[in-house]
Amino acid sequence: MLDTSALPGRRSIGQIIGRITIYAMLLIFATYYLMPLFVMLSTSLRPLAEIKSGSIIALPREITFDAWVKAWGQACIGTKCDGLSPHFWLTLKVVVPSVIVSTVLGMINGYALTKWRFKGANLVFGLMLFGCFVPYQAILLPMAQTLGTLGISNTPLGLGLVFTLYGIPFTTLFFRNYYVSIPDDLIKAATIDGAGFFATLWYIIVPLSPPIIVVTVIWQFTGMWNDFLFGAAFSSGAGQPVIVALNNLVNTTTGVKEYNVDFAASIIAAIPTVFVYVVAGKYFIRGLTAGSVKG
Amino acid sequence: MSQTKESGESPDRSKGGQGNFVFWLQTRISQFVVAPSFLAILVVVYGFILWTGYISLSDSRMLPSYNFAGLEQYDRLWSMSRWYTALNNMLVFGGLYIFISLLIGITLAILLDQRIRMEGALRTIFLYPMALSFIVTGTAWKWILNPGLGVQQFVRDLGFETFTFDWIADRDMVVYTLVIAAVWQASGFVMALFLAALRGVDQDIIKAAYLDGASLPRIYTTIIIPSIKPVFLSAVVILSHLAIKSFDLVVAMTAGGPGVASDLPATFMFAMSFQRNQLGVGAASAMMMLATVMAIMVPYFYSQLRGERHA
Numbered sequence: 001m002l003d004t005s006a007l008p009g010r011r012s013i014g015q016i017i018g019r020i021t022i023y024a025m026l027l028i029f030a031t032y033y034l035m036p037l038f039v040m041l042s043t044s045l046r047p048l049a050e051i052k053s054g055s056i057i058a059l060p061r062e063i064t065f066d067a068w069v070k071a072w073g074q075a076c077i078g079t080k081c082d083g084l085s086p087h088f089w090l091t092l093k094v095v096v097p098s099v100i101v102s103t104v105l106g107m108i109n110g111y112a113l114t115k116w117r118f119k120g121a122n123l124v125f126g127l128m129l130f131g132c133f134v135p136y137q138a139i140l141l142p143m144a145q146t147l148g149t150l151g152i153s154n155t156p157l158g159l160g161l162v163f164t165l166y167g168i169p170f171t172t173l174f175f176r177n178y179y180v181s182i183p184d185d186l187i188k189a190a191t192i193d194g195a196g197f198f199a200t201l202w203y204i205i206v207p208l209s210p211p212i213i214v215v216t217v218i219w220q221f222t223g224m225w226n227d228f229l230f231g232a233a234f235s236s237g238a239g240q241p242v243i244v245a246l247n248n249l250v251n252t253t254t255g256v257k258e259y260n261v262d263f264a265a266s267i268i269a270a271i272p273t274v275f276v277y278v279v280a281g282k283y284f285i286r287g288l289t290a291g292s293v294k295g
Numbered sequence: 296m297s298q299t300k301e302s303g304e305s306p307d308r309s310k311g312g313q314g315n316f317v318f319w320l321q322t323r324i325s326q327f328v329v330a331p332s333f334l335a336i337l338v339v340v341y342g343f344i345l346w347t348g349y350i351s352l353s354d355s356r357m358l359p360s361y362n363f364a365g366l367e368q369y370d371r372l373w374s375m376s377r378w379y380t381a382l383n384n385m386l387v388f389g390g391l392y393i394f395i396s397l398l399i400g401i402t403l404a405i406l407l408d409q410r411i412r413m414e415g416a417l418r419t420i421f422l423y424p425m426a427l428s429f430i431v432t433g434t435a436w437k438w439i440l441n442p443g444l445g446v447q448q449f450v451r452d453l454g455f456e457t458f459t460f461d462w463i464a465d466r467d468m469v470v471y472t473l474v475i476a477a478v479w480q481a482s483g484f485v486m487a488l489f490l491a492a493l494r495g496v497d498q499d500i501i502k503a504a505y506l507d508g509a510s511l512p513r514i515y516t517t518i519i520i521p522s523i524k525p526v527f528l529s530a531v532v533i534l535s536h537l538a539i540k541s542f543d544l545v546v547a548m549t550a551g552g553p554g555v556a557s558d559l560p561a562t563f564m565f566a567m568s569f570q571r572n573q574l575g576v577g578a579a580s581a582m583m584m585l586a587t588v589m590a591i592m593v594p595y596f597y598s599q600l601r602g603e604r605h606a
Contacts, residue, residue, distance in 0.1 A: 019409075022406050022409050022411070023411075025402075025406055026403075026406050026407070026411065026417055029399075029403060029406075029421065030417060030420050030421070032479070033420050033421055033423070033424065033479065033483065034420060035439070036424075036432070036435040036436065036439060036479070037423075037435075039435060039438070039439055039445075040435050043438075051444075054448065054449075054452055055444060055445060055446075055448035055449035055452055056438055056439070056444050056445055056448075056449075057439070057445065057446065057449040058449075105331075105332050108328050108329075109328070109329050109332050112325035112326075112328050112329045113325075113329065116324070116325030117325070118323075118325055118326050124329060124333050126596075126600075127333070127336070127337070127341075128332070128333060128336050129596070130340065130592075131336050131340045133536060133588060133592045134340055134344065134585065134588070135539060135540050135561070135581070135584045135585055135588050136540070137540075137560075137561055137564045137565070137580075137581040137584050137585075138343070138344050138347050138581045138582065138584065138585040139339060139340065139343035139344060139347065140347075140564075140565075140568065140581065141346075141347055141350055141359070141568055141574060141577065141578055141581070142342075142343040142346035142347055142350075143339065143343060145359065146343075165335055165336075165339050166339070168332050168335065168336060169336060169340075172332065196321060196324075197321070197324045197325060197328070222426060225428070226427070226428035226429070226430075228428065228429065228430055228542065228543040228546070229542055229543070229561075229565075232546075232565070233565070233569060243428045243430050243431075243543075246428075246430055246431070246434070247430045247543075247546060247547055250430075250434050250437075250547065251547075251550065259438060259444070262434060262438070263434070263435075263438075266430075266431045266434045266435065267431075269428065269430070269431060270426075270427050270428065270431045273426045273427065273428070274423060274426050274427065276426070277422075277423060277425075277426035278419070278423075281419055281422070
């Protein structure tokens, strides 16, 4: 933005009022974005009796961590009452290898498609790119049947395979767009020195890649962790990933509705991705905007 | 390698005429490493789409069947009032979601672009919803909008005892509650898109206009916003794509209810395929969703790729 203060002219009353209006509007918006978080946190810390006596938009009068303990280890999801924790660990077990495999494949693909171009490389990339945008509803039924035929439906392996496969188009896109801007001369120099495909990848490309690796890992991790559609379609019972389990926990209609437990569970399920976002927010934004804003 | 890039061929060292296998492998290695991913995508994206297409032309109901039945499933789909509800909701939800997200997103971007103190903190606050699962967002908003628990009760407790805000339980209004939550989740992302673009606008032109006496609003409406037009297109395409795929949010917030009043095509497809034993209708609705997404994405990519080539 233009630095008007550095330009000729004086600060008028109008300008000062303008500044105040800007800050006031930003503050109102900030309240809107923070309100649900506040409600979730505060409700999760209140005892149920206190919540039922009024609205959930209130500060706790009495703080208790019971709801958190229950959401983590005792709440009933379906017929089992072990809380979210088994689903949490299961999701981690599925997501971490899927992130690693899809990122490595995306890196190799992006490198091959930009630095060792072959006839039809653009077409191959274009066809793979479509995988980023296909509505997954259009592949859900065949995938359910295929997983069933392979005998891996409702297993961590099956879900991980689905995550990895549909992650490849995104990781390939990210790495391809990043590698396009690396000068070809670097590769040329390496090949003249006798380095082959993999040696060049390892000694030249990988050391240049940390920023895009971070972007890709964050993108894949949040996408897979927050997935609901695949989890809901291809898993059940103890095999459900954490977000699906959370939905079942919240939408259980039997018994007393425990809002504090619902919210504690929601926060637990959200912690990993929010943590990643807070620590590496800069890269998170870069991932979101990758490919949408061309420099 | 720059030379190979121009010609679009693999490293051209085969001119020496060696025919041995290792050498052949080396010149083809880049094709070999891409091949597994490419073939996998061909199968699980294109192959599976064709497969779904075939199911949509079969007489499948509870179990998949491969008896060709022509357009029977599409006939059934287009005679279901629930499908029309879903489509109608899609239009209302999609339209408002895109419009309001754009409006809030660009407003926030412009406000943040005024050399604001604590810009980093504010940006973090506006964008964190994007890191949340729609199930978490839906759960939060479901209880906030619940008449007996959330905003309505809060205002009533303040003393306005006749205050009513029960859209989430109202068949005619429920779709707007989806908009509230979806906008909350996505508008920060739109802000990030626009902020990046605003920062890229040529400062000299703005400075010149300012020195010529143009007011700030005028500079925005006549210079800055027209120069970031491509971002509008990107944002609209991304948002419409998100809108068509909206599934988790509806499941968590309203479960399609009251009744089926807040059904969207994605929840309709899931219900038909996995709960109502109507695989054929589910597949047909999935194909309709695919066609809609393609109608939006294909021209967009075509124009992007053309732009890249001309640049």
